[in-house]
Amino acid sequence: ECPAGKELDRLVRSAYQQFELNLYEHFANCLSVESKILMGQSLDGVEGVVNFSDIKADPGRVGLDSVLKEVEKISFIRSLHLPVETFSSFNTKVLQRYRQRVNSESAWEVKQHPETIRYGLFAIFLYWRQREIIDGLIELFIQIVHRLSARAERKLVKTLLSDFQKVHGKTTLLFRIAEAALDNPNGLVKEVVYPVAGEDTLKSLLKEYKSSGPAYQQQVHKILRSSYSNHYRRMLPRILEALTFCSNNTQHRPVLDALDWLKHNQTSNQRYITLDDTIPVDGVIQPKWRDIVIEDNQGEKRINRINYEICVLQALRKRLRCKEIWVVDADRYRNPDDDLPLDFDANRENYYQDLGQTTDATAFVEQLRSEMSSALELLNREMPKNRKVRILSQGKNRISITPLAPQQEPMNLAYLKREITGRWPMTSLLDVLKEADLRIGFSDHFKTVADRENPDRQSLQQRILLCLYGMGTNTGLKRVSGSRHGISYKELLNVRRRFIHKAALRNAIGQVANAIFTARNPSIWGEGTTSCASDSKKFGSWDQNLMTEWHIR
Structure with a gap:
C-alpha cells in the first residue's frame, strides 16, 4: 500500500536527515585533534588565530594589506590539514548548500551545534572558503600589477603635459641643423646651431622625444620600479608561498620556471645576477623591456633583479587572465581541463559537431582568416562612401566620426508616457x-x-x-x-x-x-536579447551587496 502524502514526506525528511548526520560524522572523523582545537579557537576569537568573522569576510580594497590578510587566511586553513581529496569527491552543489548554511550563522550559532555537526559543517565551509579566498587573492594580484603600470603611466603623462610643447616640422629642422653644421664644422654650438634652432625649440624637441618611443618606456619603467621596490615587493614571496601555479601547455613553461627560480632565490639580496641558462628569459621578458632588464657589464650579460621580477609578474598576470596558467585549489582559476566533460577525449568529435566546429586546426584558422578578410574588404569598400566618417592623416586617433544628430521623440512615446502617468501617478x-x-x-x-x-x-x-x-x-x-x-x-x-x-x-x-x-x-x-548598453559607470556599494559589483569607487 502506498504511504499517505504526509507519511511519505516524513520518510523522505528522515532519510535526508540521516544522510546529513552521516556526512557530518564522516568529515568530523577525518579531522585531527589539533585541527579541531584550532577550529574551536577560531570560533572563540582567540588572539593569534584567524577568527571566524575574518574568514567569512571578502577581500577589501586593492592594496598590499589586503593581499597579506588573504594570505594569512589561506595559511590558517591549510594548517588544519583538511581532507581535500575527500571533499573533492562530493558534488559541489551539495557542499555549497552546507557552506551557505555556515555562512548565514554567527560564531555563537555555529558553537551551539553538537560537536559532530559543528566540526563537519565548519570543515565543509573552510574547504569551500579556501577556494574562494584563493580566487580573491588572484584577483587582488591581477589588479595590483595592472595598477602599478597604469599609475606609472598616468604619473609620467601628468609630468610631461605640464611643460610639453609639440615641435612641428622636425624633418625640416633637422635638415637645417645638418646643413649649418656641415658649412661650419669647427664652429661653436651657440654660433652655428642656435641661430637655426633656438634653445627653447631644442628643449621642446627633447621633451617630445622623451614623451614617446623607447625613452618614454624607460621612464615609465623607472616609476613602476620605484613603486614596486619600495612597497609592493613584499607581496611576492607571500604569493609564491601561498599559491601553486600550473599549466597544461609547455609553451607557457618559461613563466613557471621563472616563478620557481624566484622562489628558490627569494632570500638573495643581490641586485644584479649574471645571466646564465638557469634564468628563463624568452617568453618572460617583453621585447620592449629587454634592454632595461638585461644589462651589459664590460662584455658580461647580467640581469637587474627587481626589473626581472616586474616582468615575471606582468607575464603571470597576462596568462592568469586567460587561464593559460591555473592555480591549484582555486575555483574560478582552476584547471581548465576540469571544465570539460569526463568523456571528452573519447567523444571529442561529437562535442565539436554539437558546437559546430571542426577538429582540423588549419581549416579553423582558414575560416577565421576568410571572415576577417571579407569584413576588411567590406570596410575598405564602404568607408570612402560614408560621409559621417573621415580618416585623418595625423594624430593619435586617425578615425573621426561625426556625432549623429538627435532624433525627435516619437509621437506615440509621448502618448504612452501621458497614459502611464494618468494610470499610475505615484x-x-x-x-x-x-x-x-x-x-x-x-x-x-x-x-x-x-x-x-x-x-x-x-x-x-x-x-x-x-x-x-x-x-x-x-x-x-x-x-x-x-x-x-x-x-x-x-x-x-x-x-x-x-x-x-x-x-x-x-x-x-x-x-x-x-x-x-x-x-x-x-x-x-524588436527582437530583444539579454544584452544591454552601459556607460561603464560604477556605483559604490558595501562589499556584501550581492546585487552590485564591489568596487572602491
Missing part, C-alpha cells in the same frame, strides 16, 4: 517589485539554507521582497525596517542571511528577464 519601486513577484513568483527561488523554514510562505515572501528592495536600491535593511511594515531589522537580517544568496538571485533575475522578453511585442520593440 507608484513606488517596491510596488513594482511586488507586482512582478505576484505575476511570475520569482521569490520561490529563495530557499532556506537551514534545516527548515519557520515562517509561513506569505510572511516570508513579504520579508524577501523588503530585503531585495533594501539591497537593490542601497537603501539598507535598517531603513527599510523603519517603515510601516511591522517587520523588525533582526527579522530582515535573518531572512537576508538564510534565504538570499547568489545562486537564488541569478535564477530570479533570469526569470524576470525571460518574463520581460515574453511580454514584449517584437513588432514594436
Whole structure:
C-alpha cells in the first residue's frame, strides 16, 4: 500500500536527515585533534588565530594589506590539514548548500551545534572558503600589477603635459641643423646651431622625444620600479608561498620556471645576477623591456633583479587572465581541463559537431582568416562612401566620426508616457517589485539554507521582497525596517542571511528577464536579447551587496 502524502514526506525528511548526520560524522572523523582545537579557537576569537568573522569576510580594497590578510587566511586553513581529496569527491552543489548554511550563522550559532555537526559543517565551509579566498587573492594580484603600470603611466603623462610643447616640422629642422653644421664644422654650438634652432625649440624637441618611443618606456619603467621596490615587493614571496601555479601547455613553461627560480632565490639580496641558462628569459621578458632588464657589464650579460621580477609578474598576470596558467585549489582559476566533460577525449568529435566546429586546426584558422578578410574588404569598400566618417592623416586617433544628430521623440512615446502617468501617478519601486513577484513568483527561488523554514510562505515572501528592495536600491535593511511594515531589522537580517544568496538571485533575475522578453511585442520593440548598453559607470556599494559589483569607487 502506498504511504499517505504526509507519511511519505516524513520518510523522505528522515532519510535526508540521516544522510546529513552521516556526512557530518564522516568529515568530523577525518579531522585531527589539533585541527579541531584550532577550529574551536577560531570560533572563540582567540588572539593569534584567524577568527571566524575574518574568514567569512571578502577581500577589501586593492592594496598590499589586503593581499597579506588573504594570505594569512589561506595559511590558517591549510594548517588544519583538511581532507581535500575527500571533499573533492562530493558534488559541489551539495557542499555549497552546507557552506551557505555556515555562512548565514554567527560564531555563537555555529558553537551551539553538537560537536559532530559543528566540526563537519565548519570543515565543509573552510574547504569551500579556501577556494574562494584563493580566487580573491588572484584577483587582488591581477589588479595590483595592472595598477602599478597604469599609475606609472598616468604619473609620467601628468609630468610631461605640464611643460610639453609639440615641435612641428622636425624633418625640416633637422635638415637645417645638418646643413649649418656641415658649412661650419669647427664652429661653436651657440654660433652655428642656435641661430637655426633656438634653445627653447631644442628643449621642446627633447621633451617630445622623451614623451614617446623607447625613452618614454624607460621612464615609465623607472616609476613602476620605484613603486614596486619600495612597497609592493613584499607581496611576492607571500604569493609564491601561498599559491601553486600550473599549466597544461609547455609553451607557457618559461613563466613557471621563472616563478620557481624566484622562489628558490627569494632570500638573495643581490641586485644584479649574471645571466646564465638557469634564468628563463624568452617568453618572460617583453621585447620592449629587454634592454632595461638585461644589462651589459664590460662584455658580461647580467640581469637587474627587481626589473626581472616586474616582468615575471606582468607575464603571470597576462596568462592568469586567460587561464593559460591555473592555480591549484582555486575555483574560478582552476584547471581548465576540469571544465570539460569526463568523456571528452573519447567523444571529442561529437562535442565539436554539437558546437559546430571542426577538429582540423588549419581549416579553423582558414575560416577565421576568410571572415576577417571579407569584413576588411567590406570596410575598405564602404568607408570612402560614408560621409559621417573621415580618416585623418595625423594624430593619435586617425578615425573621426561625426556625432549623429538627435532624433525627435516619437509621437506615440509621448502618448504612452501621458497614459502611464494618468494610470499610475505615484507608484513606488517596491510596488513594482511586488507586482512582478505576484505575476511570475520569482521569490520561490529563495530557499532556506537551514534545516527548515519557520515562517509561513506569505510572511516570508513579504520579508524577501523588503530585503531585495533594501539591497537593490542601497537603501539598507535598517531603513527599510523603519517603515510601516511591522517587520523588525533582526527579522530582515535573518531572512537576508538564510534565504538570499547568489545562486537564488541569478535564477530570479533570469526569470524576470525571460518574463520581460515574453511580454514584449517584437513588432514594436524588436527582437530583444539579454544584452544591454552601459556607460561603464560604477556605483559604490558595501562589499556584501550581492546585487552590485564591489568596487572602491
